[in-house]
Amino acid sequence: MFLSAEMGITGVNFAIAETGTLVLVENEGNGRLSSTLPETLVALMGIEKVIPKLNDLPHFLEILARTSTGQKLTCYTNFISGPRRNGDIDGPREVHVVMLDNGRSAMLADPVLREALYCLRCGACLNVCPVYRRIGGHAYGVSYSGPIGSIVSPNLFGSATAQLPFASTLCGACRDICPVKIDIPRMLLHLRWKESTGEGAPVDFSRDSARARAGMRLFAAVAGWPSLIRIMLRIGALLVRPFAREGYMRWIPGPFKSWTRGRDFPAPRGR
Numbered sequence: 265m266f267l268s269a270e271m272g273i274t275g276v277n278f279a280i281a282e283t284g285t286l287v288l289v290e291n292e293g294n295g296r297l298s299s300t301l302p303e304t305l306v307a308l309m310g311i312e313k314v315i316p317k318l319n320d321l322p323h324f325l326e327i328l329a330r331t332s333t334g335q336k337l338t339c340y341t342n343f344i345s346g347p348r349r350n351g352d353i354d355g356p357r358e359v360h361v362v363m364l365d366n367g368r369s370a371m372l373a374d375p376v377l378r379e380a381l382y383c384l385r386c387g388a389c390l391n392v393c394p395v396y397r398r399i400g401g402h403a404y405g406v407s408y409s410g411p412i413g414s415i416v417s418p419n420l421f422g423s424a425t426a427q428l429p430f431a432s433t434l435c436g437a438c439r440d441i442c443p444v445k446i447d448i449p450r451m452l453l454h455l456r457w458k459e460s461t462g463e464g465a466p467v468d469f470s471r472d473s474a475r476a477r478a479g480m481r482l483f484a485a486v487a488g489w490p491s492l493i494r495i496m497l498r499i500g501a502l503l504v505r506p507f508a509r510e511g512y513m514r515w516i517p518g519p520f521k522s523w524t525r526g527r528d529f530p531a532p533r534g535r
């Protein structure tokens with residue numbers, strides 16, 4: 265497929281202003297194949313990917329690999345500084361760079377949210393997030409998931425994702441692990457504040473509000489009675505035991521069935 269493709273499309277991890285170089289970091293090799301074999305390369309990048317100088321790059325490469333996969337350096341680090349020159353054995357004959365704004369300038373103008381543009385997409389905050397680890401990336405509905413996705417997505421994709429900042433415990437694990445020290449909980453609170461004051465993209469809670477309110481009322485009633493919770497957990501553990509395998513339920517009926525459509529549910533442990 266790569267050998268016969270006429271055009272390759274890639275992302276960009278860093279773009280160096282000083283040299284005009286696009287840097288593509290990956291472990292699989294598909295980025296290198298896409299950017300060297302086809303005659304035409306189209307590279308898509310957000311405007312925040314630009315860094316000033318080549319000398320700045322080693323530091324970014326090091327922290328990106330270390331915090332995303334624990335490597336010293338990723339397997340492939342590609343540098344593309346233009347079309348193939350006379351004498352080059354491979355590389356595209358045409359290179360097109362598409363720089364996307366899509367709400368990034370507005371984030372830059374917001375003194376609190378601009379910090380989110382420092383993100384290297386290392387994924388460390390996703391790996392430590394207790395919410396992401398339970399629900400998985402698909403539940404966010406867009407390509408940017410996890411804690412940083414809950415900040416970036418409402419600004420890039422608008423009201424369809426405006427409820428994401430509310431799906432967080434604000435535990436702060438994301439802020440602690442982030443290699444560029446982005447204060448994610450602060451920004452989540454800022455987005456919640458913007459929504460509550462009507463400054464943010466409007467959140468449509470109407471579809472689930474009646475169910476959510478009833479669920480919260482039930483939770484509030486039960487949460488004040490630890491002994492009742494203990495009894496319910498024991499009864500729950502006994503009831504689900506025939507349906508659980510290795511501590512997880514593959515399918516549950518009723519209002520929770522959407523959960524098990526894409527992931528397993530941890531069976532109650534009884535205590």
Ligand code: SF4
Nearest residue numbers: 383384386387389442
């Ligand atoms: S916010 Fe920080 S930890 Fe999360 S992906 Fe971006 S750089 Fe990595």
